[in-house]
Structures are given as C-alpha cells and as structure tokens.
Amino acid sequence: MKKFKTKKKFGQHLLISEGVIKKIVDEIKINKEDIIVEIGVGTGQLTEELLKRNPKKVYGIEIDETAYPIIEERFKNFENFILIKKNFFDVNLYELAENNKIKLVGNLPYNVASLILINTVFYIDILKMSVFMIQKEVAERLLAKPKTKNYSFLTVFIQTFFDIEYIMSVPARFFSPPPKVTSAVVKLLPKKDIPDIDKKKFKNFVSSLFANKRKMLRSKIDKDILKKVGIEETARVDQLNVEDFLKLYK
Numbered sequence: 001m002k003k004f005k006t007k008k009k010f011g012q013h014l015l016i017s018e019g020v021i022k023k024i025v026d027e028i029k030i031n032k033e034d035i036i037v038e039i040g041v042g043t044g045q046l047t048e049e050l051l052k053r054n055p056k057k058v059y060g061i062e063i064d065e066t067a068y069p070i071i072e073e074r075f076k077n078f079e080n081f082i083l084i085k086k087n088f089f090d091v092n093l094y095e096l097a098e099n100n101k102i103k104l105v106g107n108l109p110y111n112v113a114s115l116i117l118i119n120t121v122f123y124i125d126i127l128k129m130s131v132f133m134i135q136k137e138v139a140e141r142l143l144a145k146p147k148t149k150n151y152s153f154l155t156v157f158i159q160t161f162f163d164i165e166y167i168m169s170v171p172a173r174f175f176s177p178p179p180k181v182t183s184a185v186v187k188l189l190p191k192k193d194i195p196d197i198d199k200k201k202f203k204n205f206v207s208s209l210f211a212n213k214r215k216m217l218r219s220k221i222d223k224d225i226l227k228k229v230g231i232e233e234t235a236r237v238d239q240l241n242v243e244d245f246l247k248l249y250k
C-alpha cells in the first residue's frame, strides 16, 4: 500500500485493531441486500471488512484527496464499492438510498462527530441503523440521564429519535496515531414511534432551553404552559426527561 500521512485537521486516527474492526462490522449484521454508507474511509481498514461481508453496495465518503489513490487501488476489484470524494456534509444520503434504507457506519472524525450525529436525525426515515466510533465522552452524553452533568442538548435531541446502545469502550492504543482520549462504539436504532415533528424547529427549541442551564424554566417558558404539562415552574432544564421536551414543544 502507498504511504499515507495522517492529518490532524481531518481527525485522522486509523483503526489498527482487527478485533475492533470485526466487532464494529458484526454489529451492522450485514446481508446481501444492504446498502452501507461509510463516513470517512481513510485508508480503508473498516471498508475492507464491510466488503468481505458482501453487502449490495458500500458507499465510502472521504474528504481527504490524498487518500483517494490508496482507496481506489485497494478496492479496484470490488464492483459494489463506490468512493464519494466529498465532504460528508455536502452529500445527500437520500440520493444513495435507492428507495431503500441504509446502514450508516464510521470511525468518525472526532472534531465533527457531534455534528454528524445531529445530521443523522434528518435522515432517520431512510436509516436502518448507525454504528459509530466516537469519543467516549460524547457516547456518555448520548446516553446520559436527567440531572447528571452529561445531560445536554445532544442527549435530548438524539434520544428523542433513536434508541442508543453502548457497544464497547476502545482504548487509544487501537488507533494510529493514538487519540488523546478513549473512544467508544455506539449503535443508534431509529425508535419504533418516531415523533412526527419539525426536526429543525425541535432542535432549535431544545438548544434554546439548554442555553443558560441554571435558569429556572419559568424564565424561558410561559408559566401556564409549564402548569398544563405538569412541570414545576422552578424546575431547571436538566430535570426534564426526553418526553417532557416533546410535550412542551407540542
């Protein structure tokens, strides 16, 4: 394989543990009808394991043009692999789904992992599942409970739409170069009853409530509305559970 120089600006920490790669791909439970979209191919370690399981298609999205020759060489014999030479945020996943649903996977670039997670909510109707490697700290935020320090905008927004499973922690030594933090693999499954709401407005609503976290809710929401929904006017945002946010929004 050609030599590849990793770049910090793209959050490049390549997976070098075969065991971790296999475990991630096991979690996707690939069958021959699956359309898989991988965010951030890098030099293709994860991609290779995805292709070994014979899905219908693997779309690999990669922003770093210096990785393209390596990826193209490595997967030149795979007709079911398509490299998308773009920034993930410029890709329309609806165009890849072929009236079907997709499985999203990635050892995510940590500098934009939260943004990618938020973005997936807007694709929920074409998602079968997502399996992501993220910073352990972000995984803990995704799974946080009310009244804890990790309970945040990200917790509420993502938990409103997805059931989240913590798969495993991954120490830094399993990457090259090793990141400064511990990582974690999480699985996100769309909830059975996805709330039928304007996701963008709901996002803004939740994020506005989390601004000035220490303030009582009565300074942000009309007291009559709080009363109607059965929430104390002296409560603070981190005391609300995910259903409370939905009730208040509606």
Ligand SMILES: C[S@@+](CC[C@H](N)C(=O)[O-])C[C@H]1O[C@@H](n2cnc3c(N)ncnc32)[C@H](O)[C@@H]1O
Pocket (backbone or CB within 6 Å): 010, 011, 012, 013, 014, 015, 016, 039, 040, 041, 042, 043, 044, 045, 046, 047, 061, 062, 063, 064, 067, 086, 087, 088, 089, 107, 108, 109, 110, 112
């Ligand atoms: C943590 S590395 C993972 C690489 C490889 N999948 C692996 O597991 O070894 C993240 C990858 O995402 C790519 N990347 C970063 N930002 C991106 C973006 N906005 N869109 C697409 N790819 C991006 C990086 O260039 C890098 O290859």
